[in-house]
Amino acid sequence: MVAMKSSPMVYLKYLEQIWLNNISLFGPKRVEEKIMRKTKRVSPELTRRSFLAATAGAVAAGSLAGCASGNTVGEEGESVSLAGTAPQVAEEVYFSSCMGNCSGWGCPINVTVREGKAANLTRPDMKLPDGSPSPYQRICLKGYTNIERMYADTRLQYPLKRKGERGAGEWERISWDEAIAEITDTWKNLQGDFGPGAVGFLAGSGNVDSTVKTYADRLIACMGATVLHNCYDNTGVYCQYNHGALGATTTGGHNEYRDIVNAENIFVWGSNPSESFIVDYHFISEACEAGAKLVVIDPIFTTTAAKADLYVSIRPGTDGLLAAGIAQIAIRDGKIDVEHMRTKTVAPFLVKEDGFYLRLSDLGRAEAGSDQDRIMVYDGVQLAPFDEVEEPVLEGSFELEGFKVRPAYQILVDRFSAWTLDQISQYTDIPLDVIEEVASIYLSGRSMVLLGFGQDHYANGQTFYDGVFVLADITGQECKHGAGSTCVDLTGAVAQGVQSTAGMNLDGAVAGPTVYVNHLPQLVEEGSIGEFDTAPRSMYIYYCNPLANMPDRQRWLSMLDKMDLVVVSDMVMSETAEYADIVLPVAFPFEKSDLTFRQTGFVKLIDQAVETPFEVKSDFDVITLLGRAMGFEQYFTQTLEDFLSSCVDNEVAQEAGVTWDKLQSEHAVWSHPEEPSVIGLNAPILTATGRLEFYHEGIKPMMDVGQEWDMLKESCWFWEPPLEAWHENPLFERYPLTFISERCKYKTHTIFNNVPALLEIDPEPFVKMSPSDAASRDINTGDIVRLYNDRGHVVLKAVVSNGCRKGVLVIDHGWEERNFIEGHYGDLSSIASWPRFEQDNWFDCLCEMEKVQ
Ligand code: SF4
Known part of the structure; x- marks a missing residue:
């Protein structure tokens, strides 16, 4: 804990600056739009002036009580000297985090507490291992509103039970004992009558980090309950997993955000980082100031597009085709990187007609699945394991030792040949000369694609992510600084280490089936789909507001109506909480201790800065109560500190230099390489093949419910229109x-x-x-x-x-x-x-x- 004094005036000025800067970021047109709009159904009570005054109130309370500067705010913007009038009170600063769930996800925040109240938020002074300031310690304007959020009168205060119809907004206050008893009695009855899968748990990504979610996983495993898997961002994230870009390293995307500054060309493709990537946008600005070209590809002319050297308007759902167009131009112009493909990718691996790689075991020379069972390549003369051949061929079709095979790269080239550049121009609605210009920029130097999650909101989203990775694979725009792609950073290895603690000491208990929630309404309506024969009849929804954030809301509403018991834990009465039977009030990030892993390169141990108000409980305490009441006392005996320390008591965390002792003394422990992390350069490619995989051997549907499935088609890049949003529909x-x-x-x-x-x-x-x-x-x-x-x-x-x-x-x-x-x-x-x-x-x-x- 660090004692610190700060000036409220500086804070207010900073808030005002953020305010003004953000209005100016709109550009004149957007300002007009914003001013033109009037509040209709939401009636914020505060005017800008009253907001400043109100914020000043929170801060001035501290300043009146002991600010060293003796300044506070009288009339808007006016300083009033209070020197000599302020009594002194202690001020404490706690290390905490915003749980904004955006690109920053877990921006570190110092919370200044005066008289038990959070009074001020400041940026911690965090250092990289070389002693330089961390570039990952900014806070956006949303982050600075966390005090207002925490003390809002919309905070839930007590457990509530529905009185009237679902969604009617009629509630009665109940005690925690009553709430836990009602929930767990119902769950026991439902599981007794219909099986363990009758209770489903749905977590989102709001207000949470891995640790307590992991603790909830323990309860799910004990109960054998259904895991209700959300369906957001899956395409982008899973494509990166397949490609070795996520999950198995200490960073995410090909390259860590810091590496953006090393790019010569930046492609912002389907995201708007000046608004959604706000705390990290400075990396793009720094690269551009150093001379990098900025290309924005988007159906919308965004605030980032306004800064671009080239803005390309694209027809929604065709981004994968544009990536293929650039790849075709690279092939046509001899700009492919054969050496990179041979050594870092699956390009030379021979694929049989059944879609699987040709291995030594196919030739009877190794046991299938053994370490010796290596994938075969061909150099025009000999067929041999990939690590015994220096210059394997990348193109051609061959019949070798009775097997018809093609190198994976040939499969890719065949897929590209289905589309001419003219067709790509027509479908993407981008003139041919613009496609050529985009390609020539991409191929002119180190190019980095900033991936967002825009394209994964189309059913054909994988054609984009696969397309971008394929493009980087064949042109060698990866495994080096300033090239490749960057996306979410899950500080993967350490997070995985934490995940591994979920199953500890459970005597073999495992969770029930995983149901992707796109199929949940049908499962609840019909009672079974494919092999899924137990429909959840109760849902526990945490860190999540599906009615507002998931598609086909009407279908969700009718599904919730069929549930016997819907429980929502949240800080506020969200739209989903309004449709619950029982609502549990949980703690704000500053009201609890936790470990956070996200996006900043640091693993952070955050302090509980203030007491939980009213009858609010931390998620950890809620899960403990539920676990014990369900009869699993022996698995819910740890204190929070014991639990958090056990989360980093594993080899993965320790190899990344993250230990409990270090976390306790430093709060934030750097877990990335010193240099910006780059997959295939200073971070391993941990796919099944150890290579960047643009070919996906034996790929399966995410949830097999008996739908049509063409494994051969799905194994490599292809393009088909979105399911619905297409002009030929x-x-x-x-x-x-x-x-x-x-x-x-x-x-x-x-x-x-x-x-x-x-x-x-x-x-x-x-x-x-x-x-x-x-x-x-x-x-x-x-x-x-x-x-x-x-x-x-x-x-x-x-x-x-x-x-x-x-x-x-x-x-x-x-x-x-x-x-x-x-x-x-x-x-x-x-x-x-x-x-x-x-x-x-x-x-x-x-x-x-x-x-x-
Ligand atoms: S960018 Fe950081 S401060 Fe802003 S909302 Fe996201 S996590 Fe919070």
Whole structure:
């Protein structure tokens, strides 16, 4: 614990700067839009002036009580000297973290506590191993609102039990004893009557880190309950797993964020880092200031696009084709990197007609599955294990020792040949000369693709992620600094080490089946699908607000209606909590200790800065109560400290230099290499083959429910249109508009949804549309419009924007039903998914729009 004094005036000025800077980041057009909009259903009480005053109140309370500077705020912006009038009180600073669940995910924060209240948030002074300041210690404007969030009158205070109809908003206060008894009695009855899978646990990624989620995994295993797996971001993340870019290393993506500054060309493709990557955007700025070119590929002209050297507007759902187009140009122009393909990728590995690699065991020379059973390559003369041949061929079709085989690279080239550049231009709606220009930039030097999760909101999202990795594989844009790709950083190895503690001391207990929630409504409606024969009849929903954040909300609503018991633990009465039977109030990040692993290169032990208020409990305590009441006392005896220390008591954490002693003394322990981490350079490629895999041997559907499955097709890059949002879909005649969503800097999903200071700037949702789509429907900025399709509708305000592609409607993400005039954008979208990736295909959604008034 560090005693520290700070000036509230500096803090206020900083807040004001953030405020003004962020308004200016909109650009004039967006400012106009924001000013034009009026609050309709959400009524933030604070004006900008009152926000400053209110914030000053929180800070000034401390300053009046003992700020060294003796300054506080009187009228807005006016300093009032209080020197000599302030009594002194102790001030303590605790190391904590924002759990914003955005690109920063776990930005470190020092919480200054005065008289038991969090009074100020500042940036910790964290150092890299070489003593230089950590570049991962910024806090965005959302992070600075955490005090307001924590002390909001919307915080849940007591366990609540539904009185009236589901969703009617009628509650009675109950005690924790009553809540735990009612939940666990019901679960015991349901599991007794229908089997262990009758209870399902659904976790999201809000307000949480790996450790306590892991603790909940212990309860799930003890109960044999169904794991309800969310379906967000699966395509992007799993493609990176397949490619060796995530999960098995201490970083994520090919390259750590710090490495962006080494790129000569940066491709921001389907994300808007100036709003969604806000604490790390400085890496892009630094690279650009050093001369890097910035290319933005997106259907929306974003705030990042406004900074780009080249902005390319692309038809939604065709990004994978553009990647293939660039790859084709690289092949055509001899810009492929044969050596890289031979040594780092699966390109030379021979693939049999059945889709599996040719191995020594196929030739009777090794035992199948043994260490000796190596994959074969061919050098034009001899067929041999891959590590015995220096220059294996990459192209051709061969019949060798009775097997028809092709190198994996040849399969890729054959897939590309299905599309000419003219067709790619036509489908992507990008002129041929622009595709050539994009390719020439990409191939001109070290190019890094900044991957977001935009494309994985289409059912064909894997065609993009596979396409980007394939492109890097064949051109050698990886395994070196400043090239490749970067995406979420899960500080993988250590996080995996923590995950491994989930099953400890459970005497063999294992969780029930994993059900991807896209299939959950059907499973609940029909009682079984494929081999899944137990439908959950109760859900425990934690760190998650699925009604607001998952597609096909109407289907979710009718599914929840069929549940015997829905329990939601949350800090506020979220849209999902409103439909629960029992709501449990849980702690804010500053009210609990935890370990966090995310995105900053550090593993962090965060302090509990303030006491939990009212009858709020930490998630750890809630899971302990549930576990004990379910009869698993022996597995729920640890204190939180014992549990947290056990999470890093494993080889993986210790190899990364993370020990409990170090965490206790330093709070933040660096877990990456000293140099920016790069897969295949200073971080291992830990795929099954040890190589970057653009060919996926024996790939299976994520959840086998008997759907059609073509393993050969799915094993290597291909492109097919999205399932719904496509102009050749017959539905397009009735619903010619594609609805997509974008991130904005004021929300992460619904986490910051009800912060008055942020609502002041961004008070209600609106839909952006192109001038031509607006004109053809007689819509002007400020009109109220209805978006609709066969699944549902949403009513909200219209904004006509030149930054929108014709045929595309855009609503920023993170709103709840209460924020819209009617309906919800989740009512438009579908839960249909591609079998390879159970995915929230939010953007794979056609609709029509009409003016309401
Ligand atoms: S909201 Fe995200 S980026 Fe902002 S401070 Fe919190 S974790 Fe960091």
